[in-house]
Amino acid sequence: MRRFWLLFAQTVTVCLGILFIVATLRPDWLDRTPVPQASAPAQPSAGPSAAPATAGLPASYAQAVARAAPAVVNVYTTKQIREPISPLLNDPELSRLLRGLPGFTRKREATALGSGVIVRPDGYILTNYHVIEAADAIEVALNDGREARAKLVGADPESDLAVLKIDLEGLSSITFNGTHDMQVGDVVLAIGNPFGVGQTTTMGIVSALGRNRLGINIYENFIQTDAAINPGNSGGALIDTHGRLVGINTAIYSETGGSLGIGFAIPSMAAQTILEQIITTGHVTRGWLGVEPQDITADLAKAFGLDSRDGVIVAGVLRxxxxxxxxxxxxxxxxxxxxxxxxxxxxxxxxxxxxxxxSKAEIQVLRAGKKASFSVQVGARPPLQLGARRP
Known part of the structure; x- marks a missing residue:
């Protein structure tokens, strides 16, 4: 009896050892899950959570880029500048004394580069004003290799937009995103000519909306994105995943001159409004009241006895x-x-x-602790002269 018990114990020990080895080295041998038959299709789940995690996400944005890229152009500008014939003459006081003497300065041709977007098939191009500011000549290079001299139709320095015109046939124009509202987290693609290396596409998301107080333009309402935007991208297209224009790339936040993942674009709807005004009238018309507003600080709110810091204080009124x-x-x-x-x-x-x-505008103000209303006839804001220094 003892012999049979030892034989049984040894057999169990060997079997457990084999089971342990198989479970460690080949666990698939122990998987007995039945394979579904081809004739029995799986039934769709009624719940939305049953959809795969990647449902609806494109594996590639090639189609969006293919739609938009032909409408994005490279913009090259040249201008003549005068500089002292010697670096030693850069001293401001010396320059002031010698400026009128012949041979003190010499002409030099300076070049710059940027990007633009063909927005109409008849050759109208949107770009940044700072790309073509003070340029003597503007050249445009298309994605298909063609080049053309561009004419400045008009510009709006206060929003940093300009409209160019080229005369070429068979132009591809971009599609505006229409009434689609951008949201933080939406995927966007930036197309432009960074550092002059040629047309380049980068991807990111919308990081924030309505960015202002950056000191770039007078009127600021930027889309912020982490899509890489570098020097040369200015004036290029920011598009959605359908290839529609959602913004004009304008500026970056950088301490080195390269992209740090904080770029800004002018929303396409605002750009389209300015585009239509420039094409129609040659300039942009805005309302104007002739007041200098000032934000209400905590100290001012306390001094005026205000419960809220909403509103603005009239710091100046134009006579x-x-x-x-x-x-x-x-x-x-x-x-x-x-x-x-x-x-x-x-x-x-x-x-x-x-x-x-x-038109008439109704303004409600708080004066000496009492509310009062005034009817103002709106004027037209005097345009900022081209070539004036941007804020």
């Missing part, structure tokens, strides 16, 4: 301007414009810009 004629004074706190709340100076300037010149 004879629309606001002055309506009766607004320095120290008034603007609360509403046409029943739309006023939050800060940036939004207030944008609210005024949307007003139609010669």
């Amino acid at each position: 004879g301007g629309p606001a002055a004629r309506a009766g607004l004074r320095v120290g008034d706190i603007v609360l509403k414009l046409n029943d739309e709340p006023v939050v800060d100076t940036i939004r207030f300037l944008n609210q005024i810009a949307r007003l139609t010149p010669q």
Whole structure:
């Protein structure tokens, strides 16, 4: 009996050892899950969570790039500049004394590069104003290898946009994104000519919307993206995954001159409005009230006894301007414009810009602790002269 018990124990030990080895080295041998038959199709799940994690995400953005890339062009500008004949003459005082002498300066041709977007098949191109600012000649190179001299139709330095025109046949134009609202997290692609290496596409997401107070333009409402934008990308296209234009690449935040993942683009809807005005009239018309607004700081709110910092303080009123004629004074706190709340100076300037010149605007202010309303006849904002220094 003892012999049989030892034989049984040894057999069990050997079997357990074999099972352990198989489970460690070839666990698939122990998988007895039945394979579904081809004649029995799987039934779709009624719940939305049953969809695979990658459903709806494209494996490639090649189609979007193929639609938009032919409309993105390289912009090359040249201008003549005068410089001292010797670096030793760069001293401001010496330059002032010798500027009138013959042979003191010499002409030099400076070149710059950027990008642009063909927005109409008849040759109209959107780009940044700072790309073509003070240029004597503008050349455009298309994606298909053709080149053409471009004519400046008009520019809007306050939004940093300009419209060019070329005369070529068979041009591919980009499609605006229409009424589609961008959201933080949307995938976007930036197309341009960074560092002059040729047309390049980079990918990222929308990092933020409505960025302002950057000191780049007077009117700021930028799309922020982490798609790589570098020098030479200015004026290029920011597109969605369908190849539609959502913005004009304009600026980057960088301490080195290269991309740090913070780029800014002018929204396409704003750019389209400016484009149509420039093509129609040659310039952009904005509303104007003739006031200098100032944000309400915590100290000012305390001094005026305000419960909120919403609104703006009128820090200056132009004599004879629309606001002055309506009766607004320095120290008034603007609360509403046409029943739309006023939050800060940036939004207030944008609210005024949307007003139609010669129309009537209702302004609600707080004066000496009491609310008052004024009817103002909106004027037209004087245009910033081309070549003037941007803020």
